[in-house]
Amino acid sequence: MLRGMAYVIAHDFSVFFKYRWFLAGLISMNLADLLIMGVVFTKMVSFNYFKFLAPGIATMGLFAAAFVIGREVNMETRRGYNQYLLSLPLRRSELVFGRMVAGGARGLLYAIPLLILAMVILRFPSAIEIGLILFAMYLLGMGISGLAISLAVALRSFERFTTARSLLYLLLVFCSTVFYPISVLQQVLNGPLILFARINPLSTVSDLLRGYMMGTPPVTLLSWLELLTFSTVFILGGAGLYALAIQRSV
Amino acid sequence: MRWFFVIVQIGIFGLAVSRIVVAMQDYYYYYAMGVIVMTMYSVAIFLGYEIYDEADEGYVEYLLSLPITRRELVIGRSLAGGLRSFIFMSPIIAGFLIIIGIEDPLKILTALVALYGFAFGVSGLSITLAVGLKSGDRFDIIMGALDAFIVRLSSALYPQAFMPGPIAIMSQFNPLTYATDLFRWSLNFDVSYLANPGLALVVLLLFLVTFNFAGIIMYEHNLEGGNWR
Numbered sequence: 001m002l003r004g005m006a007y008v009i010a011h012d013f014s015v016f017f018k019y020r021w022f023l024a025g026l027i028s029m030n031l032a033d034l035l036i037m038g039v040v041f042t043k044m045v046s047f048n049y050f051k052f053l054a055p056g057i058a059t060m061g062l063f064a065a066a067f068v069i070g071r072e073v074n075m076e077t078r079r080g081y082n083q084y085l086l087s088l089p090l091r092r093s094e095l096v097f098g099r100m101v102a103g104g105a106r107g108l109l110y111a112i113p114l115l116i117l118a119m120v121i122l123r124f125p126s127a128i129e130i131g132l133i134l135f136a137m138y139l140l141g142m143g144i145s146g147l148a149i150s151l152a153v154a155l156r157s158f159e160r161f162t163t164a165r166s167l168l169y170l171l172l173v174f175c176s177t178v179f180y181p182i183s184v185l186q187q188v189l190n191g192p193l194i195l196f197a198r199i200n201p202l203s204t205v206s207d208l209l210r211g212y213m214m215g216t217p218p219v220t221l222l223s224w225l226e227l228l229t230f231s232t233v234f235i236l237g238g239a240g241l242y243a244l245a246i247q248r249s250v
Numbered sequence: 251m252r253w254f255f256v257i258v259q260i261g262i263f264g265l266a267v268s269r270i271v272v273a274m275q276d277y278y279y280y281y282a283m284g285v286i287v288m289t290m291y292s293v294a295i296f297l298g299y300e301i302y303d304e305a306d307e308g309y310v311e312y313l314l315s316l317p318i319t320r321r322e323l324v325i326g327r328s329l330a331g332g333l334r335s336f337i338f339m340s341p342i343i344a345g346f347l348i349i350i351g352i353e354d355p356l357k358i359l360t361a362l363v364a365l366y367g368f369a370f371g372v373s374g375l376s377i378t379l380a381v382g383l384k385s386g387d388r389f390d391i392i393m394g395a396l397d398a399f400i401v402r403l404s405s406a407l408y409p410q411a412f413m414p415g416p417i418a419i420m421s422q423f424n425p426l427t428y429a430t431d432l433f434r435w436s437l438n439f440d441v442s443y444l445a446n447p448g449l450a451l452v453v454l455l456l457f458l459v460t461f462n463f464a465g466i467i468m469y470e471h472n473l474e475g476g477n478w479r
Contacts, residue, residue, distance in 0.1 A: 021387065021390075021391045022394075024391070024395075025391060025394035025395060025398070028394070028395055028398045028399070029394075029397075029398040032398045032399055032402045033402070036399075036402040036403060036417060037402050037407065037408075039414060039417070040407075040408045040412055040413050040414070040417065041267075041271075041408065043273065043412040043414075044271045044272070044273040044274065044277075044408060044412050045270045045271055045272060045273070046270070046272045047270075049270075163251055166251050166255070167251070167254065170254065170255060170258045171258075174258050174259075174262045174263050175262060179263065179266070179267070180266045180267065180269075180270060184266050184269050184270055185266055187266075187269055188262065188265040188266050188269065189262070
């Protein structure tokens with residue numbers, strides 16, 4: 001099982017680095033947000049916004065990079081590439097879970113430099129805390145990959161997929177604590193939107209990172225449970241839908 | 251989708267950030283005006299992508315064979331590009347003007363002229379880059395990088411008064427700074443946070459003339475004789 005998955009992961013990593021210009025654009029956007037917007041807003045707000053934003057940017061970068069696998073799966077589904085994948089000497093489960101693992105790992109790999117930058121700006125946590133941070137980010141990456149793959153196979157049309165992706169991006173990023181604390185969101189959102197902002201995995205991971213690197217908000221067991229639930233639901237959902245989609249493409 | 255983007259930017263991000271900004275009054279309106287101009291920029295820049303689609307479909311040669319001069323072609327497309335952005339954003343602009351209660355026709359006219367002038371210039375910039383680069387990938391990359399920096403290194407999101415030295419200097423060479431500040435000035439925003447309106451007008455004029463002129467030259471030099479690959 002692991003050997004087959006390793007081939008799938010190696011393939012997905014080689015494809016990921018072909019998007020070097022996309023990645024260069026993404027990293028410029030993330031760095032511009034932190035090093036320009038974060039610096040200027042620090043002069044306009046009552047707390048150190050630059051420090052507050054650093055973990056949020058690492059989370060946002062992870063989200064965007066982990067979502068890329070959805071674009072690939074969508075293209076493969078439309079172009080009949082799934083039939084080639086099915087012809088490979090791999091078990092279905094190796095292919096499906098290999099892609100999930102690769103999607104999460106690619107997101108994590110992209111976000112690690114941003115995480116190191118956040119640690120330089122804030123503080124370097126203990127080795128155990130660093131391990132927990134990486135685990136949390138990996139779980140988010142896998143969950144996002146599962147979500148992206150689910151969308152990619154459910155909405156076969158590229159236009160519908162990109163529209164859904166943009167919609168999801170706006171909701172997940174702006175209705176989260178990436179840019180502002182939850183106490184601020186409570187003042188401007190209500191009803192389902194504030195509930196969404198609270199359970200949003202981007203909020204959970206941004207706050208977990210802040211908890212480990214800044215001490216506030218405190219890390220709770222509930223945050224971990226929320227993250228585990230999100231990842232489990234979307235990894236299994238994504239895997240199921242993807243398996244069904246490649247099965248139907250024959 | 252872009253309308254949804256504007257609504258989320260103004261309705262969630264703008265509202266939330268304005269709650270934490272303590273250094274200035276009315277940051278929410280300042281930000282909303284910035285988002286309107288930023289979106290005009292994004293819509294106007296789209297013209298460049300259409301030029302690549304036309305090249306793929308062999309439509310460039312058809313345009314070049316029309317009985318009109320290159321100058322008429324480029325300026326006509328820039329004017330149309332600006333007008334399209336303007337029409338696209340008009341419901342949001344109208345809604346915003348109603349919300350902030352601006353009724354003076356002269357103020358409204360100045361605001362609209364500032365927006366249209368900027369969109370016209372951005373369309374010229376988009377044509378110049380698309381025809382100058384002649385590579386969809388390179389154009390996409392440059393546009394991505396420009397988008398990341400042109401917005402953040404301008405007064406679209408925050409006033410120059412709060413920018414540290416190097417960022418403030420770079421924002422002074424950015425036409426988006428002058429377009430947003432001129433738009434805000436026409437809508438009676440506190441002038442202490444804005445660039446000089448006279449200077450803003452001159453910069454915008456220079457911007458639109460320069461890039462439309464460059465677009466004409468690029469069209470004449472880069473597209474004649476089946477030069478597009």
